[in-house]
Amino acid sequence: MKKITLTGLLTYGFSLILLIAVISILSLGLFSTEKNTEKLFNQIAEIGITSIEDQLKSHLRPINNQLEYLASLIESGYIATNDSQQFNKLLQGTLAATPQVVGIAYVDEQFFARYYARDKTDVFKDYWRDHPVITHLLSAPEATNHVKWLDPVYIPGLKASIIQAYRKVSLPNGKTGLLLTGITLEKLSAIIKESAKDMRPVIFLLNNQQQLLGLSSTDYQPGRFVSAETPAPTLANLAENHPLKAIWEANQTPSKWLKNPSIKGHSISLDDNTWEFIYTDFTGFGNSPWIVGIYFSYDQYADIEQTFIHLLIASGCILLVMMILAVGGARFIGNRLRHITTMFTKVGQVPLTKVPRLRKQPLQELNLLAHAFNNMLDDLQSHENLRRLFGQYVPHNIAKQLMQSNGTLEPKMQKATIVFIDIEGFTALAEQISPQQLFTMLNEYFSLITRILEKHDGMITQFQGDAVLAVFNINTPAEHARQALSAAIEIQKALSTTLFCNHPMRCRIGINSGEVIAGSVGAKDRLNYTVHGDDVNLAARLEGLNKEYNTRILISEATHHLAPDFTCREIGKIHIRGKQQIVSVFAPNSDRSSHSSGQGYAYQTAI
Structure with missing residues (x-):
């Protein structure tokens, strides 16, 4: 019975494997393009949400930590609020440790305030008795003493809106005080834009579903919309055709492919395009949970689908070239192997000194085989020498x-x-x-x-x-x-x-x-x-x-x-x-x- 040659086996084998591989890729690729794209959206959504949450926490948590640390020093009596020089240095140090805030203030129960602004070198002293928020916070009993955040408020002196964080403190003498700080909406938007610079989706941050605390769009400037009456922009301030403006409209279609239960999402059809909104509650920094999320359109990722299809088409063309190379490669490998087997047959038929060494082979496996043959030949040629050399060490x-x-x-x-x-x-x-x-x-x-x-x-x-x-x-x-x-x-x-x-x-x-x-x-x-x-x-x-x-x-x-x-x-x-x-x-x-x-x-x- 005639046996198949190695060259024929490699030729038909390589060709068949390449044919099956390309056909399988084409079939599976065309069938799963849409599913893979949706899966890609899901991954981008979860990564984007996690990334912006981490960025926000990295900027806001230090504010909480500094207020808690400052409050602990005051409540323990380590720092006396009536020691103006030492207390003012402490406020300055706290402000230096939190560059994201606009300033820091301490108000005693007599409404006497000491305030350090970031752009000022001296402490600002005033009576804030006429500030209703301050009056309410000092007089209202606190269930627990920890840092809390307020809704945005417009500060005329800063000509900006800030989100305030406060910590009520209990002094050793039984009196109470109030530590205040805050971050501007411009700074919050800058943080979001920085987080989104490597992302295609747009990131947004909402308060009470309507107030716009941050948006990564390059054309968004929160200062254009804020005033004493509207301390924060709202969705209504956005342009008429802005997709985020329609986020809560009734024609929502739930996202069917979200797997993370802590992330919500829905899609909305708008102007012959489908927009996907992915969001989650962001707790710990607002009077009520903020909403952090991203949105994008399917058209933004159409190029991914097109590129994938183009690659599949190109792979069909490459198949023909690869099959030609497979035939040539199979014959090349087969000829090399036949030469090596011929050299093996010479061992034992002719004197070992007359068997030539194999040259270096272009393929790694063949080169290893040639190297093994040369090593074997060296071992056989040195076998007689071994007995002679062995006698030099033992009788x-x-x-x-x-x-x-x-x-x-x-x-x-x-x-x-x-x-x-x-x-x-x-x-x-x-x-x-x-x-x-x-x-x-x-x-x-x-x-x-x-x-x-x-x-x-x-x-x-x-x-x-x-x-x-x-x-x-x-x-x-x-x-x-x-x-x-x-x-x-x-x-x-x-x-x-x-x-x-x-x-x-x-x-x-x-x-x-x-x-x-x-x-x-x-x-x-x-x-x-x-x-x-x-x-x-x-x-x-x-x-x-x-x-x-x-x-x-x-x-x-x-x-x-x-x-x-x-x-x-x-x-x-x-x-x-x-x-x-x-x-x-x-x-x-x-x-x-x-x-x-x-x-x-x-x-x-x-x-």
Whole structure:
């Protein structure tokens, strides 16, 4: 059975997906245009209402807060109203903290008023006994002491209408007073216009459904309509064809798509156009709740619908171009993949060194595949090198076992001989030469030590700074004690006749035989093959004892018994730190004759 090619699959697949996608978009788009537009209106309405509410609160709440704060200072007695200098400074500070108000005043129960206007530098003092509003507010009992707002009032001296906020205060001496401030209708309209500068709908703010407190229309100027008789413009002051003037007319159609129960709305047909009004009650700042809202016409958003339709038509044209590109792209991808699969087939058929690397691909996925192929090729080419390099870190037989056991060797007990080698005077030597020179010396030194140890079938498990830990008889049964002693004596002879970067180097060696546990130790992703046990520690202790007995090689009694053909002399029975039993320590005599050199850096093996 003939199988479909990848090129054909991509060609037909891309074309079919594009066809289905464009047809679906066209069908769904044309069907849901009106619903989406209405949904857009709903979102704009809710965002607009929330935005203007937040803006108004951000300007009006500080007025409440400042009056409450000022009242608390007076009522607590912290500020005395009869201390004119201190009290006047407090009024000035309050006025500075609320730049949106026109001024601030305090009236005592004798109707003596102190008033700070924003455009004046001095306090204004007067008797306001003839002000009916002041008289009413001071004489009327208050159910609660908190900030309240009044309806707009025209102030002849300011030639403007303001909305006043007041707070009745109770002085510690039982008397009462009145704090007054206010914001002009012009300032309120400016706030609304600022909030609406990035919005297409018009924002309005009404009091008692008729008084116009603010409107974001650029041609609206509240000062043109206000007077003592009409402290605030009303809807009747608007032009005859102004849509907001018809907001409460009887031919209202409820908005069916509003989901937020706190927002109201209705539409009105006016002059062959449909206007949508969205509004809600705005509480906390008026004698009665204000009405904040927006209005817009469907014609304002007709361009959105037209643009959407144009995009759908354009997508049909693009479909043809995309299908052509899909065919070309499918063939391009298919050819690239066939080339990569061909390269995979070459692996295993020809020598790896003759398999070329894949070039960088233009597509990310194909480039990742090519990168993976090149990495695989590098890994395969370096596989043979890995075995050779692995042998530089562990003996060949250990490396073979590690590869067979997936990198981990189970711990096992083994009789072995441990050799611990450390450089004598390494700290002083390191201070005399440069780090680069020290690095070179160590490499030359370790190369010599490694060559001799491996010559006698020893295995180095660790390089610890300038020290070497080696073990004999791990996975290679032999006369491990004799091999260890032979290697130690040969090392000392080699060091006595060798210079490293024109410097002599000498070492101390401790040797012990016994049972050790050998295996892989370390973290999950980083293991080290090594040996552990008390007999390993004893070898390290013996190495350190060379300092005290002026020797180069010290061996334990166990090693001495396992290598009887080596003539040794007993250094003594020594108490080793960390061990309870006394240990007999020996030094071999077989290298005594080799401890002198014509180069003048002979050593002694014992005292």
